[in-house]
Amino acid sequence: MSQHNPRSRRAFLQAATAAAAWRSLGLAVPYARYLPIGLMPVVATAAGEDILASLGKPGLKLLGDRPINAETPAHLLDDAVTPASRLFVRNNGVPPESVGDPDLWELRVHGEACLKPQTLTLAELKRQFRPVTLQLQLECAGNGRGEFRPRTSGNQWTTGAIGCPEWTGVRLADVLTHCGVAGNAVYVAYKGADTHLSGDANKSPISRGAPVAKAMEKESLLAFAMNGAPIPPVHGAPLRLVVSGWPASVSGKWLRELLVRDRVHDGEKMDEGSYRMPCKPVAPGAKVPNDEMCIIGSLPVKSLITFPESGRSVALGTPVALRGHAWAGDRAVKRVDVSTDFGATWQTTRLKAPVNRLAWQHFDTELKFSQPGYYEVWARATDTAGHAQPMLVPGWNPKGYLNNACHRIAVQVV
Ligand SMILES: Nc1nc2c(c(=O)[nH]1)N[C@H]1C(S)=C(S)[C@@H](COP(=O)(O)O)O[C@H]1N2
Ligand SMILES: [Mo]
DSSP states (O other): OOTTOHHHHHHHHHHHHHHHHHHHTOSOOTTGGGOOTTOOOSSOHHHHHHHHHHTTOTTOEEEEETTEEEEOOGGGGOSSSOOGGGSOEEOSSBOOSOOOOGGGOEEEEEOTTBSSOEEEEHHHHHHHSOEEEEEOOEEOTTTTGGGOSSOOSSOOOOSOSEEOOEEEEEEHHHHHHHHOBOTTOOEEEEEESOBOTTOOTTOOSOOOEEEHHHHTSTTOEEEEEETTEEOOGGGTTTOEEEOTTSBGGGSOSSEEEEEEESSSOOOTTSSTTTTEEESSOOOTTOOOOGGGEEEOOSOOOEEEEEESOTTEEEOTTSOEEEEEEEEBTTBOEEEEEEESSTTSSOEEOEEOOOSSTTSOEEEEEEEOOSSSEEEEEEEEEEETTSOBOOSSOOOOOTTOOOOOOOEEEEEEEO
């Protein structure tokens, strides 16, 4: 094995991870001699828990280990500000192994429509621009994909690819203005320091971006801290983009380059249907040509019940406290209603204003149940433009994006 060949090093690490996973089963594997090297056990519990523990994320659900993807059960998203231990992980490639001294981390700003291309260290970014702290939601556009029928390929997220930590950084607009944005600028794109799963150094796992107007919003950040601490390695240390309200795939981690493009960015996962919806609705299962797929912008209105945990038993006669969060892409949420009778009647909840634009909002109410038995609580948010969440899974699309159907939890009254 050569330590210098990234592919063989990666293969070695993968084999070591798999071997550890098989050992952690604590059982004899009678046919171990036939096991392909690097294969993970399908009973992923012990192995998955090892990986999650090593990331400091106990209780999350591992959806895949190569690349690592993990989502957060709804009841673990109860905090007003999502702690690092409970933020979902979505990797497309292999994260950089070591980033060295964060202050020496270099960000290169260039592109056809950049007037003064230059490289800035993280120390220079911190010194030259005003720091900003904002609470900003990140949601994967594929959150909810697991409910689409026919199934669509990709991580089968249920409800847990959302979180809303507090970020500290500098404004992307300040840095872009400093580097000069030409009149013909169209898009601002990123490149990160993670590498492609294939080991091909010329390929990027993901390189996306946003139109200049979105990039220049005062909430778009180059973040170096999360919840008052340096960004954890898995979330993009030491520097990442946070462009909230849009697919979190725009929020590039391990940020190495910003490109001010004179065209719509054409990096990895900008095309071939990635992070695109059919421009016009299609029938479930339809094949949609690439030129009829449109790039996703602001995400739709959505909500999550974070307390009580689904499946809990409660005592008859005692009012039940219910709470959760709601968010609506670039917009705010106007109201959240809940139903305990499968949508026949709705009661409105107390809804707080966001701490800042593009932060999720908290709702709470008390529920009363008149008889023992099985109930479901459904939550439905409505945004400031009057759009409400659908009850059923909306608009099937080939890649399984933008499922904003109402969240349901089970409550047993005894
Ligand atoms: N460099 C880089 N940036 C990235 C990704 C990635 O794989 N590499 N994944 C993107 C996607 S698809 C999502 S949903 C978010 C996830 O952010 P998180 O892992 O910090 O929750 O990061 C985005 N930024
Ligand atoms: Mo994502």
